[in-house]
Amino acid sequence: MTTFSTPLTDQLEIDIPILLAPMAGGPTTPELVGAVSNAGAFGQFGAAYLDGAAIHTAAGNIQGKTNKGFGINLFVPEDPPITAEETAAATAAIAEYFAQFGVEPPESVTNAMPDFDEQVASVIESGVKLCSFHLGHGSERAITGLKDAGIVTAASATSVAEAQEAEAAGIDFIIAQGSEAGGHRTTWVGDWQDSMTGTMGLISQLTGAVSIPIIAAGGIMDGRGLAAALALGACGVQMGTAFLTCPEAGVHPAFRQALLDVTDDATVVTKTFSGRPARGLRNRYISEMEKSDAPILPFPYQNTLTGGMRAAATKAADTDFMSMWCGQAASLSRGLPAAELIEQIVEEYQEAANAAFHSSIG
Numbered sequence: 001m002t003t004f005s006t007p008l009t010d011q012l013e014i015d016i017p018i019l020l021a022p023m024a025g026g027p028t029t030p031e032l033v034g035a036v037s038n039a040g041a042f043g044q045f046g047a048a049y050l051d052g053a054a055i056h057t058a059a060g061n062i063q064g065k066t067n068k069g070f071g072i073n074l075f076v077p078e079d080p081p082i083t084a085e086e087t088a089a090a091t092a093a094i095a096e097y098f099a100q101f102g103v104e105p106p107e108s109v110t111n112a113m114p115d116f117d118e119q120v121a122s123v124i125e126s127g128v129k130l131c132s133f134h135l136g137h138g139s140e141r142a143i144t145g146l147k148d149a150g151i152v153t154a155a156s157a158t159s160v161a162e163a164q165e166a167e168a169a170g171i172d173f174i175i176a177q178g179s180e181a182g183g184h185r186t187t188w189v190g191d192w193q194d195s196m197t198g199t200m201g202l203i204s205q206l207t208g209a210v211s212i213p214i215i216a217a218g219g220i221m222d223g224r225g226l227a228a229a230l231a232l233g234a235c236g237v238q239m240g241t242a243f244l245t246c247p248e249a250g251v252h253p254a255f256r257q258a259l260l261d262v263t264d265d266a267t268v269v270t271k272t273f274s275g276r277p278a279r280g281l282r283n284r285y286i287s288e289m290e291k292s293d294a295p296i297l298p299f300p301y302q303n304t305l306t307g308g309m310r311a312a313a314t315k316a317a318d319t320d321f322m323s324m325w326c327g328q329a330a331s332l333s334r335g336l337p338a339a340e341l342i343e344q345i346v347e348e349y350q351e352a353a354n355a356a357f358h359s360s361i362g
């Protein structure tokens with residue numbers, strides 16, 4: 001039997017150093033989070049778009065699925081200035097897409113993100129094991145409150161500067177988000193295009209730059225990826241795309257099928273859906289918006305603006321207008337239940353570790 005002992009397994013009291021990536025907006029259902037934790041790895045719930053009360057309910061639902069530990073993830077708030085003219089131009093740029101679904105663009109575009117302090121308070125009350133942050137490292141008040149409650153903290157980083165900032169703020173684990181990763185780039189220091197280091201290069205550089213442990217994320221789909229990450233000095237991995245095709249995931253059937261059919265060249269990083277760079281499957285909406293160089297509002301305003309269109313497209317099962325976030329290695333998706341997937345990954349890890357560390361001897 002394969003046994004793991006890393007700072008991640010020790011601190012989270014888990015058997016397998018795999019975190020389910022928190023995926024806000026539906027994929028990380030209580031069923032999926034519970035199944036991953038029950039399998040000896042660690043489930044995380046993406047709560048970025050939920051208010052305190054909804055987080056409380058979700059945590060209770062997860063606790064109904066598992067008595068093991070799990071984590072909750074929040075987006076650190078940002079509220080860039082926008083003008084009425086910019087809003088009008090961005091709205092006009094996508095009006096025809098709304099029209100084709102017979103829905104109207106929103107009359108006003110608000111910052112629809114929930115109150116961050118209320119979210120943190122709810123996470124603390126929910127008694128979870130881990131709180132991870134995306135798009136920043138969270139306020140001093142948030143980190144202190146979580147730590148006082150005995151909750152482990154983590155923050156995604158795409159560069160040495162971000163990792164060092166998060167370490168200085170008191171975060172316990174860095175999640176190294178390589179450029180292969182699906183979903184939103186966490187980048188909060190500098191320009192996102194300057195922080196597109198791949199997972200391998202990022203782990204190697206972050207392990208030398210900070211003294212807190214590194215979790216690897218981006219393009220890891222199997223046991224070979226887990227072995228490679230641990231060999232580079234990571235204490236575990238965070239996997240999102242690999243879990244999207246699990247039957248327990250809250251993913252639209254058309255998106256799930258697209259992931260099972262996809263080729264290696266299908267993803268792109270785009271700001272067109274939310275205003276923040278995020279990696280997902282290229283579709284007609286992204287291609288046309290990029291070709292016409294359409295005006296785009298900063299996050300979270302573009303996310304609010306496109307919300308009605310994305311909801312209508314999801315209802316119509318129209319993948320040309322859905323945001324289908326996933327990583328560069330999506331073609332390795334397997335469609336297995338979470339427990340079976342984790343079991344296979346551990347077996348593959350053992351084979352990969354044997355091959356890597358024994359084949360060249362003698």
Ligand SMILES: Cc1cc2nc3c(=O)[nH]c(=O)nc-3n(C[C@H](O)[C@H](O)[C@H](O)COP(=O)(O)O)c2cc1C
Nearest residue numbers: 021023024046134181182183218219240241325327
């Ligand atoms: C559909 C989807 C949604 C995501 N949502 C979040 C999120 O809410 N919070 C977060 O910290 N990371 C989110 N991520 C990014 C993951 O944490 C992680 O960086 C990524 O999944 C790793 O790359 P992989 O998808 O190739 O495994 C998301 C990723 C995907 C694919």
